[in-house]
Amino acid sequence: MxxxxxxxxxxxxxxxxxxxxxxxxxxxxxxxxxxxxxxxCAGCGRIQQTPAAAQDGYTVTLVAQPATPVVGDGTLVVTLRDPAGQPVSGARLQVEGNMSHAGMKPSFGKIRGEDAGQYTVAIPWTMGGDWYVDIKATLSDGRVIARRFPIAVHAK
Ligand SMILES: [Cu+2]
Known part of the structure; x- marks a missing residue:
């Protein structure tokens, strides 16, 4: 039936x-x-910028080096600008990468240096696939600027 x-x-x-x-x-x-x-498009290494509508008015951009991140030791360049467009120096950056699937350990970024609001961060990519990178910048006045960026990491 x-x-x-x-x-x-x-x-x-x-x-x-x-x-x-x-x-x-x-x-x-x-x-x-x-x-x-x-x-x-998520991982092709062009400058990533969060929507200007972020309530705090700051602009955070992220560039991966190499432009197409590959499994292994990676580098990120984070640029921080205030609402007037001026580079922000002296922020304390916390960078944490996680994969979009469950069961992986996070990768933490190590700040290698800063030049005029441009922070160079070393981060280990432990697996190919879709990642997202959380950036927390604590400014000298204690305010915290937080952003999340998607990044596609390619297998070797
Ligand atoms: Cu994974």
Whole structure:
């Protein structure tokens, strides 16, 4: 009985609403393309910048070196600017990388140096795949600026 029902229902839907089905398929294909694009772009090493709408008004950018991060010792360059666009020196940076899947240990960044609001950070990439990097900058007045950046790390 249930078999017959299943066989009957599918052709009925097709005959009645072929246009709707086609539209749904087109929409699904579009969403898939969008998802693939956003994954491809996430890690291609261009300057990443959080939306200017961040309530604190500061601008934090992240650049990976090499531009396409590979498993192993990585480097990040973090730039910090105040709401007036001036570089912010002397911030205490905490950098933590995590993979988007569960069960991995976080990777912590080591600050190697700072030059005019540009902080160089060493970070070990322990596995290829999708990471996100959390940056916490504590300013000299104690305020904390926090941002999260996605990064795709490639297998060797
Ligand atoms: Cu992993």
């Amino acid at each position: 249930s078999l017959n029902t299943a066989i009957d229902v599918a052709p009925t839907l097709d005959i009645r609403r072929p246009e709707a089905a086609r539209r749904l398929a087109r929409w699904a294909a579009f969403l898939c393309a969008l998802a693939v694009l956003s994954v491809l």
